[in-house]
Amino acid sequence: MKGWNEFEIGSVLFPLNEDGMKAQEKMPQERSYTENSSRSASVAHWRVQKPVHNVEHCINCFFCWVYCPDASILAKDEKMSGVDYVHCKGCGVCVSVCPTNPKSLLMFDEVEEEKDALKKWPQKETK
Amino acid sequence: MTKDVKNLKQFSKSAEKFEGANLLCPGCAHGMIIREVLNSVDGHILIGNSTGCIEVSTAVYPYTSWDVPWIHIGFENGSTAVAGAEAMYKALKRKGKYQGEKPRFVAFGGDGATYDIGFQWISGCFERGHDFTYVCFDNEVYANTGGQRSGSTPLGSSTSTTPAGRVSYGKKEKKKDLLAIMAAHGSPYVAQVAPNKWKDMNKKIKTALDTEGPTFINALSACTTEWRFDCNNTVEMMDLAVDSLVFPLYEIVNGHELRITYRPKNIIPVRDYLGVQGRFKHLFKPENEHIIEQIQKDVDKKWEMLQKREEAGV
Ligand SMILES: Cc1ncc(C[n+]2csc(CCOP(=O)(O)OP(=O)(O)O)c2C)c(N)n1
Ligand code: SF4
Ligand code: SF4
Ligand code: SF4
Numbered sequence: 001m002k003g004w005n006e007f008e009i010g011s012v013l014f015p016l017n018e019d020g021m022k023a024q025e026k027m028p029q030e031r032s033y034t035e036n037s038s039r040s041a042s043v044a045h046w047r048v049q050k051p052v053h054n055v056e057h058c059i060n061c062f063f064c065w066v067y068c069p070d071a072s073i074l075a076k077d078e079k080m081s082g083v084d085y086v087h088c089k090g091c092g093v094c095v096s097v098c099p100t101n102p103k104s105l106l107m108f109d110e111v112e113e114e115k116d117a118l119k120k121w122p123q124k125e126t127k
Numbered sequence: 128m129t130k131d132v133k134n135l136k137q138f139s140k141s142a143e144k145f146e147g148a149n150l151l152c153p154g155c156a157h158g159m160i161i162r163e164v165l166n167s168v169d170g171h172i173l174i175g176n177s178t179g180c181i182e183v184s185t186a187v188y189p190y191t192s193w194d195v196p197w198i199h200i201g202f203e204n205g206s207t208a209v210a211g212a213e214a215m216y217k218a219l220k221r222k223g224k225y226q227g228e229k230p231r232f233v234a235f236g237g238d239g240a241t242y243d244i245g246f247q248w249i250s251g252c253f254e255r256g257h258d259f260t261y262v263c264f265d266n267e268v269y270a271n272t273g274g275q276r277s278g279s280t281p282l283g284s285s286t287s288t289t290p291a292g293r294v295s296y297g298k299k300e301k302k303k304d305l306l307a308i309m310a311a312h313g314s315p316y317v318a319q320v321a322p323n324k325w326k327d328m329n330k331k332i333k334t335a336l337d338t339e340g341p342t343f344i345n346a347l348s349a350c351t352t353e354w355r356f357d358c359n360n361t362v363e364m365m366d367l368a369v370d371s372l373v374f375p376l377y378e379i380v381n382g383h384e385l386r387i388t389y390r391p392k393n394i395i396p397v398r399d400y401l402g403v404q405g406r407f408k409h410l411f412k413p414e415n416e417h418i419i420e421q422i423q424k425d426v427d428k429k430w431e432m433l434q435k436r437e438e439a440g441v
Contacts, residue, residue, distance in 0.1 A: 062135035069158025087147025091154035092359030
């Protein structure tokens with residue numbers, strides 16, 4: 001196949017053919033990406049703190065999923081299944097919108113091990 | 128096909144078409160809006176994108192974050208690029224050269240690209256009646272070039288070209304009422320949305336995309352960098368905007384039928400919204416307090432006008 005800069009000016013391309021469309025409807029985990037997709041890149045080094053997910057308290061409301069600006073909340077079979085740490089920028093929006101008590105997502109230092117973070121989970125807060 | 132989203136569990140099964148590791152700032156609402164728009168469509172969609180934060184952050188050579196056909200063109204003509212594609216679709220279809228499903232034609236632009244620099248082109252597209260949807264990412268500032276004021280910047284906001292200081296309280300002019308202007312083009316559907324109200328937003332995106340003819344969506348987009356708030360508070364910031372009625376959610380059908388789509392249970396004072404953002408900090412000095420009062424008056428007047436228009440069906 002030709003690369004985009006080999007086409008003549010004025011060419012009409014048909015990216016919306018059947019194969020292309022089928023590929024588009026696959027879930028990200030099942031899709032094959034080229035190295036030109038930003039999915040192949042990482043912004044993990046932007047993070048100072050990372051969100052850790054505690055499945056014990058999660059009610060699978062998906063607020064974190066819909067509001068994550070970077071599509072970094074992983075959803076599988078109607079369950080919130082963790083954080084994509086390659087693309088998460090550590091903004092903390094997911095933690096802010098998590099409605100459970102205690103929260104099911106909390107920010108921890110980047111260097112903290114997940115299992116240690118889970119041990120430090122706060123108790124239910126009374127207001 | 129557009130999706131009727133009933134709950135977030137169902138929505139979460141969407142095949143994402145916007146990839147991570149783009150270079151938008153952490154917590155940028157632009158990313159939320161793009162995902163909520165793209166995830167509401169199954170099937171063919173084609174995007175035209177004006178220059179601005181979205182474009183420069185998502186197409187950094189050699190990467191692209193878009194898994195859909197995406198055209199970047201000048202700052203001013205995201206609209207005409209899509210209109211051209213739509214015209215070409217019609218021609219190819221008529222000649223039998225394209226038999227596939229009809230794509231949704233969508234243009235994205237920031238408020239600078241929309242309210243100001245691209246306005247004449249958008250207006251032309253609406254006047255000619257192209258079948259497309261224009262979505263404005265309204266962060267009320269030219270964010271990408273360092274925060275200059277735009278036609279959408281609200282009264283009193285401190286920007287790099289209207290800096291607050293000893294002699295100035297920030298921007299002297301009010302925000303342009305773009306929705307009224309777009310409705311006045313006779314558009315079959317225009318609406319204001321905010322991504323924190325995802326259900327309302329999804330419904331309006333769906334209506335805009337499914338309606339034939341030029342439709343317009345103005346989407347509130349909180350900008351952590353230029354509004355100056357902590358990046359984890361993006362959703363809270365937009366909650367305050369809609370609950371203080373600084374950014375009311377409504378739609379206008381066929382150029383005149385106005386409907387309010389969200390009525391806050393508790394309307395909060397605009398001070399509560401202004402007080403949490405660095406761009407309005409100076410307004411809380413005694414000599415500038417009258418600007419807060421003015422903004423509150425403007426908001427109240429607009430809300431009254433919207434309610435009256437809804438009631439009267441005009
Ligand atoms: C005709 C033209 N004028 C100016 C610029 C420089 N420029 C690039 S992005 C930008 C600001 C974009 O602001 P806006 O449309 O509000 O989008 P945002 O970055 O805030 O998302 C400007 C002024 C340009 N690219 N083209
Ligand atoms: S911290 Fe931000 S980028 Fe990371 S998962 Fe949460 S919302 Fe997404
Ligand atoms: S917002 Fe919290 S409770 Fe809801 S799905 Fe995410 S982690 Fe679970
Ligand atoms: S400057 Fe504002 S609009 Fe631009 S990427 Fe950053 S947060 Fe988003």
